[in-house]
Amino acid sequence: MSDTATASGASALDSDDGIDRQLLLGRPHQHHGLLWLTAAIVLFVIFLVGYSLVTNPRFEWGVVFGWFTSERLFTGLLRTLQLTVISMAVGIIVGVLLALARLAPNFIIAGVAAFLVWIFRGVPVFVQLLFWGFIAAIYPRLAVGVPFGPEFFSVDANVIITPFLAAILGLGLNEGAYMSEIVRAGLLSVHRGQTEAAKALGMRRVTILWRIVLPQAMKIIIPPTGNQTISMLKTTSLVSVLAFPELLYSAQLVYSANFKTIPLLIAASLWYLLVTSILSLGQFYIERHFNRGTATPGRMSRRRRKARALWSRTTAAQEVQS
Amino acid sequence: MNDTVVEARGVAKQFGDLNVLKGIDLTINRGDVTCIIGPSGSGKSTFLRCINQLETLDGGYILFEGQPVGVKIKKGRVHAQSNAEAARSRENIGMVFQGFNLFPHMTVLENVCEAPIRVKKEKRKVVQERARALLERVGLAAKANAYPGSLSGGQQQRVAIARALAMEPRLMLFDEPTSALDPELVGEVLDVMRGLADAGMTMIVVTHEIGFAREVSDHLIFMDDGRIVEQGDPRIVLRDPRHERTKQFLAKVL
Ligand SMILES: Nc1ncnc2c1ncn2[C@@H]1O[C@H](COP(=O)(O)OP(=O)(O)OP(=O)(O)O)[C@@H](O)[C@H]1O
Numbered sequence: 001m002s003d004t005a006t007a008s009g010a011s012a013l014d015s016d017d018g019i020d021r022q023l024l025l026g027r028p029h030q031h032h033g034l035l036w037l038t039a040a041i042v043l044f045v046i047f048l049v050g051y052s053l054v055t056n057p058r059f060e061w062g063v064v065f066g067w068f069t070s071e072r073l074f075t076g077l078l079r080t081l082q083l084t085v086i087s088m089a090v091g092i093i094v095g096v097l098l099a100l101a102r103l104a105p106n107f108i109i110a111g112v113a114a115f116l117v118w119i120f121r122g123v124p125v126f127v128q129l130l131f132w133g134f135i136a137a138i139y140p141r142l143a144v145g146v147p148f149g150p151e152f153f154s155v156d157a158n159v160i161i162t163p164f165l166a167a168i169l170g171l172g173l174n175e176g177a178y179m180s181e182i183v184r185a186g187l188l189s190v191h192r193g194q195t196e197a198a199k200a201l202g203m204r205r206v207t208i209l210w211r212i213v214l215p216q217a218m219k220i221i222i223p224p225t226g227n228q229t230i231s232m233l234k235t236t237s238l239v240s241v242l243a244f245p246e247l248l249y250s251a252q253l254v255y256s257a258n259f260k261t262i263p264l265l266i267a268a269s270l271w272y273l274l275v276t277s278i279l280s281l282g283q284f285y286i287e288r289h290f291n292r293g294t295a296t297p298g299r300m301s302r303r304r305r306k307a308r309a310l311w312s313r314t315t316a317a318q319e320v321q322s
Numbered sequence: 323m324n325d326t327v328v329e330a331r332g333v334a335k336q337f338g339d340l341n342v343l344k345g346i347d348l349t350i351n352r353g354d355v356t357c358i359i360g361p362s363g364s365g366k367s368t369f370l371r372c373i374n375q376l377e378t379l380d381g382g383y384i385l386f387e388g389q390p391v392g393v394k395i396k397k398g399r400v401h402a403q404s405n406a407e408a409a410r411s412r413e414n415i416g417m418v419f420q421g422f423n424l425f426p427h428m429t430v431l432e433n434v435c436e437a438p439i440r441v442k443k444e445k446r447k448v449v450q451e452r453a454r455a456l457l458e459r460v461g462l463a464a465k466a467n468a469y470p471g472s473l474s475g476g477q478q479q480r481v482a483i484a485r486a487l488a489m490e491p492r493l494m495l496f497d498e499p500t501s502a503l504d505p506e507l508v509g510e511v512l513d514v515m516r517g518l519a520d521a522g523m524t525m526i527v528v529t530h531e532i533g534f535a536r537e538v539s540d541h542l543i544f545m546d547d548g549r550i551v552e553q554g555d556p557r558i559v560l561r562d563p564r565h566e567r568t569k570q571f572l573a574k575v576l
C-alpha cells in the first residue's frame with residue numbers, strides 16, 4: 001500500500017526467520033556476576049589485613065607516628081635523599097660517558113668501557129660498598145704525583161674516603177654501569193637519518209649529540225631512569241652497612257637503644273613509600289614533557305589516510321552492489 | 323669562463339666486496355640543474371653522499387668550488403680532514419633526503435633555525451626572520467609552530483628544503499625527494515624545486531620523476547652499475563638514448 005522504500009525497509013526489520021532485528025540494534029547485556037564475587041573476596045581479605053593492623057597491639061601505631069615525625073628519622077631521610085640525588089647524578093654522568101665510550105669507533109676505548117660495565121654491574125652493589133668502605137686496607141695512603149716518580153703529597157685513605165664518599169662511589173659507579181646500558185639503548189634508538197641530516201647541515205658532533213640525538217633518546221632513557229631513581233632511593237638503605245646514618249641506619253640506631261624494632265621499621269618504611277610515590281608522580285610529568293612532538297607521527301597518519309581511502313572505496317562498492 | 327661548482331674524477335666506492343661506484347667523472351657548473359636517473363642499486367645515492375662526505379671515497383677525488391672534499395693537502399701529502407673541517411665544508415652544501423629526516427622534537431620553525439643558530443652562530447632574531455620568509459616561499463608559513471609529526475609527507479619535505487636553504491648553501495643535493503610521497507603530494511614538492519631552479523640554485527637531483535628531469539634539468543645523467551652510462555641534454559637523452567641500457571631503463575619508467 002505505502003511507497004516501496006518504506007515497505008522494503010520494514011520487511012528487513014520483521015522478516016519471519018525468528019530473529020528480532022530491532023533487539024539486535026541495541027547494546028548486548030554485560031554479565032558482571034563473577035567480577036562482583038572476586039571483588040567481594042578481595043575486599044574481605046583487605047578488611048582482614050586492615051583489622052589486624054589496627055587491633056594487633058604489637059604494631060604500636062602511637063610509637064610509629066611518634067618516631068615518623070621525629071627529628072632523627074627526618075635527618076636520616078634528608079641524608080637518604082642526598083645520597084640518592086648525588087649517586088644518581090654520578091650514575092647518569094658516568095653512564096653517559098660509558099655509553100659514548102662503548103659506541104666510540106676506537107675499539108680500545110669501547111673495550112675498556114665494556115670491561116668497566118662488566119665489573120660494576122657484575123659484582124653485587126653490597127659487596128662494592130664494602131670494598132669502598134675498606135679501601136684503606138688496599139691503599140692505605142692516596143698520593144698525588146708522577147707515576148713511579150716524585151710524590152707531591154699524600155693523605156690517609158681513611159680521611160679522604162669517608163663513609164659518605166664510599167657510599168657515593170659504590171652506589172654511583174654501580175648505577176653508572178646500569179645507566180650506560182640505558183643511555184646506549186636510547187642513543188641507538190634514534191634513527192641514523194637524524195644524525196645524517198644534522199651532519200649535512202654542518203653541525204659538529206657535540207652539537208648533534210646534544211641538540212639532536214640526546215633529546216630524542218630521552219624518550220627511551222627517561223622511563224627506566226625514573227625506575228632507577230626510585231630503586232636507588234631504596235638501595236641507599238644498604239649504606240647502613242658503612243655506619244652512615246641515612247634513614248634506615250637512623251632507625252636502627254633508635255631501636256637498638258629502645259628495642260621498638262617493628263614500629264621503627266614501619267616508620268622508616270612509611271617514609272620510603274611516601275618519597276617513592278612522589279618520585280613516581282614526578283616521573284609521569286617528565287615523561288609527558290619528553291613525548292612532545294610525537295603524538296601523531298607522519299607515517300602513522302599516512303597509513304591511517306590510506307586505510308580510510310580503502311574503507312570509503314569498499315563501502316562505495318557495497319552501496320553500488322545493493 | 324664557466325664557474326665550476328663540483329669536479330669529480332674517478333670517484334670509486336666499495337662496501338666490503340661490493341664495488342658501488344666504479345669511477346665517476348662529472349663536472350657541475352654554477353646554476354646548473356643536474357638530474358641523475360638510473361636503476362635501484364646503481365650507486366646514485368652513494369655518489370650524492372660522497373659529495374658532502376656522508377661517505378668517504380675509496381678512489382678518485384671530488385672538488386667543491388676548487389677545494390678537495392674530505393681531504394687536505396699539507397707539505398705535499400694528502401691527509402684526511404678532521405671532523406670539524408668536514409662539518410665546515412658541509413655548511414655550503416644543502417641536502418634533502420628521501421625520508422625527510424626532520425627533527426621530530428622541534429617545531430617547523432626550530433627545525434629551520436637550528437643550524438644557522440648553532441653552526442653559523444647567527445642571531446636568533448635574524449635567523450627567524452629568514453626562516454619565516456623561507457617557509458613562506460615553500461608555502462608553509464602557517465605551519466611554523468607545528469611539529470613535523472602533524473604534517474603530511476609533502477609538507478615535511480618542503481620544510482626539509484627550507485631547513486637546508488636556511489644555511490644559504492651554494493649547492494643543493496636532492497636524493498629522491500618525492501619517492502616517499504603519495505602521488506598527489508609529489509607536485510607540491512616538485513613545484514618548490516622548480517622555483518629554486520628558476521632562482522638559479524645549483525642542484526643535483528636524484529629522481530625517478532622523468533617529467534621533472536625533462537622540463538627542469540640542464541643536464542641528465544644515466545647511471546648503471548656504478549658508472550655513468552650516458553649523459554647530456556635531457557631532451558635528447560630521453561628522446562633518443564644511444565646506449566642499450568638507457569633504452570631498456572627508459573622503456574620501463576616512461
Ligand atoms: N652503508 C652501506 N653498506 C653496505 N652496502 C651499501 C651501503 N649503502 C649502499 N650500499 C649498497 O650499495 C649499492 C648502491 O646503493 P645506492 O643507495 O647508492 O643505490 P641507488 O642507486 O641510490 O638505489 P635506489 O634507487 O634504490 O636508491 C646497493 O647495492 C646498496 O645495497
Ligand SMILES: [Mg+2]
Nearest residue numbers: 366367368498
Ligand atoms: Mg638511493
